[in-house]
Amino acid sequence: MALDQTQQTFGIAELAREFGITTRAIRFYEDKGLLSPARDGQRRIYGPRDHVRLRLIMRGKRLGFSLDEIREMIDLYDVDPTEVSQLKLFIGKLQARREQLRSQQEDIAETLAELDRLETQSQDLLAERESRRGKSAR
DNA sequence: ATTCTGACA
DNA sequence: TGTCAGAA
Numbered sequence: 001m002a003l004d005q006t007q008q009t010f011g012i013a014e015l016a017r018e019f020g021i022t023t024r025a026i027r028f029y030e031d032k033g034l035l036s037p038a039r040d041g042q043r044r045i046y047g048p049r050d051h052v053r054l055r056l057i058m059r060g061k062r063l064g065f066s067l068d069e070i071r072e073m074i075d076l077y078d079v080d081p082t083e084v085s086q087l088k089l090f091i092g093k094l095q096a097r098r099e100q101l102r103s104q105q106e107d108i109a110e111t112l113a114e115l116d117r118l119e120t121q122s123q124d125l126l127a128e129r130e131s132r133r134g135k136s137a138r
Numbered sequence: 139a140t141t142c143t144g145a146c147a
Numbered sequence: 148t149g150t151c152a153g154a155a
Contacts (some may be wrong), residue, residue: 012141023141028148042142042155 010046019058029057032067034074064101069093 016023029035030044034057037044046054053074060070073093076086 022148024148024150027142044141 008048010051012044012046015046015051015054019054021058026054029054029067032071034067034071063094064097065093 010018012023012026016026026035027044030037035046035050035053037046037050039045056074056077057067057070060073061067065073073086073090076089077083080086
C-alpha cells in the first residue's frame with residue numbers, strides 16, 4: 001500500500017449528477033445543516049463523508065422523512081460511532097413513520113368509502129328522476 | 139464554463 | 148426547492 005487515495009473529492013456538479021438532484025438542493029441541505037463540505041476559497045469540496053451523508057439523505061427522503069429527522073439520525077452517526085443510540089433512534093423513527101403511513105392509509109380508506117356512498121346515492125337519485133320524467137312527461 | 143450568495147412576478 | 152441576477 002503506497003499512498004491511500006482515500007482523499008477522493010467531489011465537486012457540487014458531480015454530486016448533483018450522481019444523485020440526480022440539483023446543485024440548489026445540495027446547497028439547501030447544507031443550509032439545513034445536513035452537509036458541511038470543506039472549502040477551497042468559495043468553492044465547496046465534498047469528501048467521502050459528505051458523499052455518504054448525501055446517500056443517507058436521499059434514502060431518508062425516499063422513506064418520507066423530513067430533513068430535520070434525517071439530520072437527527074445522521075448526526076448521531078457522527079457522535080456515536082458504536083451506532084447503538086443511532087439505531088435506537090432510527091428504529092423509533094421507522095416505527096413512527098409506519099404509524100403515520102397507516103394513519104394516512106385509514107384516512108384514504110374512509111375517503112374512498114365516502115366517495116362510494118355518495119356515488120351510489122347519486123346514482124339512485126338520478127335513476128329515480130329519470131323514471132319520474134318518463135311518467136310525468138306524458 | 140462553473141460556482142457562489144441572496145432574493146422572490 | 149426552482150430560478151434569476153451579478154460577481155468571482
